[in-house]
Amino acid sequence: MGKVTVITSGKGGTGKSTVTAGLGAALVRRGNRVLVIDCDAGMRGIDLMLGVSGELVFDIADIVGGNCPPSSAIYPCKTVPELYILPAPQNVRDEVSPFVMKKLVRILQKYYDHVIIDCPAGIGSGFESAAIAADRAVVVVNAEPLSMRGCEKVRQKLRQLRIPEIRLLINRFNERKFRKLNAFSDLDSVIDKAGIRLIGVIPEDHTAAACAQRGQPVEGRMKAVYALERVAARLDGVDVPLEL
Ligand SMILES: Nc1ncnc2c1ncn2[C@@H]1O[C@H](COP(=O)(O)OP(=O)(O)OP(=O)(O)O)[C@@H](O)[C@H]1O
Ligand SMILES: [Mg+2]
Numbered sequence: 150m151g152k153v154t155v156i157t158s159g160k161g162g163t164g165k166s167t168v169t170a171g172l173g174a175a176l177v178r179r180g181n182r183v184l185v186i187d188c189d190a191g192m193r194g195i196d197l198m199l200g201v202s203g204e205l206v207f208d209i210a211d212i213v214g215g216n217c218p219p220s221s222a223i224y225p226c227k228t229v230p231e232l233y234i235l236p237a238p239q240n241v242r243d244e245v246s247p248f249v250m251k252k253l254v255r256i257l258q259k260y261y262d263h264v265i266i267d268c269p270a271g272i273g274s275g276f277e278s279a280a281i282a283a284d285r286a287v288v289v290v291n292a293e294p295l296s297m298r299g300c301e302k303v304r305q306k307l308r309q310l311r312i313p314e315i316r317l318l319i320n321r322f323n324e325r326k327f328r329k330l331n332a333f334s335d336l337d338s339v340i341d342k343a344g345i346r347l348i349g350v351i352p353e354d355h356t357a358a359a360c361a362q363r364g365q366p367v368e369g370r371m372k373a374v375y376a377l378e379r380v381a382a383r384l385d386g387v388d389v390p391l392e393l
Contacts, residue, residue, distance in 0.1 A: 151184070151261040153254055154384060155283035157307070159299025161270030163289045164320040167358060168351065169267040170198040171367040171374070174229045175381035178368070181262035182231045184223065186254070188279035189269040191241030199226045199234050200364035208236040210243035212253065219257065228366045233261070244274065247281040254282035263384065270299075272306045280307060285314035287348060291321050292339045294332050300343050316348035318380065323353040347391060349380035 156169045166189070173185045186209070187195040196202040207222035212235075219235075226232040235257070238244065245253070258264050268279035280286060286307045290296045300317070307315050317340060333339050340347050354373035361367050368374055382389045 151182075151258040151264050152384070153258055153264045153266065153282055153284045155266040155268050155280045155286045155312075156289060157268040157276065157280060157286050157303050158270060158289045158296070159272065159301075159303035160290075160296050163291050163296055163299075164351070165270075165289050166194045166198060166267050167361045167367075168287075168289055168318065168320055168377070169265050170195060170361050171351075171357065171377040172381055172384070173199070173232050173263075173265050174226075174366055174368060175374070175377045176263050176265070176384065177229050177232045178378070179381055179385055181385070182233075182260075183263045183265065184233045184235060184257060184261040186235045186257075186264060186266045186279075187237040188250070188266050188275060190238045190244035190275055192269065193237035193239065195234055195267050196224070196236045197364055198361045199232065200228055200366075201226060201234055201236075202364070205236055208238045208243075209245050209250075209253070210238040213245050213249055219253075241275075245278055247274070247277045250278040251282040258282075272302055276303075276306065277310065280310055280312060283312050285316065286312045287316050287318050288343070288345055289318045289320050290339070290343065292319055292327050292333060292336065293330065297339065297342050300345070304343070304345060315345050317343045317345035318348050319350045321353045322350050326353075348383050349376055349391070351376045351380070 357373035
């Protein structure tokens with residue numbers, strides 16, 4: 150039974166989809182079979198980031214609507230073997246309800262070691278559908294006050310949904326910009342503000358971000374890849390020390 154992790158944020162644009170794609174690939178490199186589910190109905194992006202957008206026919210809504218079996222809507226990533234993608238519907242009106250989503254994820258998780266769910270921004274119905282079946286949530290923040298406000302809201306919601314484990318991931322971290330912003334004295338104060346246990350810090354890495362945007366695998370000698378690999382190890386239950 151695969152472990153289900155939802156990647157959330159509250160505020161948009163913190164890097165959820167980039168992190169989802171990167172973590173999916175990093176978990177595969179650790180020997181896992183991984184399913185990435187895009188739950189951002191109307192604004193899907195994981196298909197682009199994992200290089201399968203040209204071949205999509207079916208999506209989650211087609212499985213739920215009985216238009217196709219699950220296997221027809223799950224696409225193998227060409228560049229990363231053992232990484233699979235279930236795309237979100239193209240229209241927000243086809244968003245799947247939390248109740249149905251939970252049932253679907255419970256079935257799919259039997260066939261993978263990890264299921265990673267990319268959540269839409271905000272805490273609306275799409276958020277609940279994405280998070281409802283999760284064994285754990287990773288809240289992706291940027292070390293900025295507005296992002297931390299979103300984090301607070303999402304943390305409350307995740308607790309209401311009784312998600313068993315909630316972890317904080319600081320993404321796009323740039324020491325120089327962080328000092329210049331001068332909103333927090335150090336990363337410890339960001340973690341205190343979040344009130345969530347840290348799982349990792351991903352540095353700002355324009356090379357890795359560009360690879361993801363172009364649908365190329367986020368792998369090789371990049372700062373963000375090194376950090377993502379450490380987060381993937383922790384998601385796999387391996388106790389690697391944090392590097393701040
Ligand atoms: N570690 C990083 N270093 C540099 N740029 C990054 C990093 N992570 C993400 N980005 C960039 O930040 C922008 C937002 O990323 P992304 O689309 O993954 O965020 P999101 O949280 O999924 O957004 P949305 O809420 O709209 O779904 C993109 O331009 C992406 O390339
Ligand atoms: Mg996204």
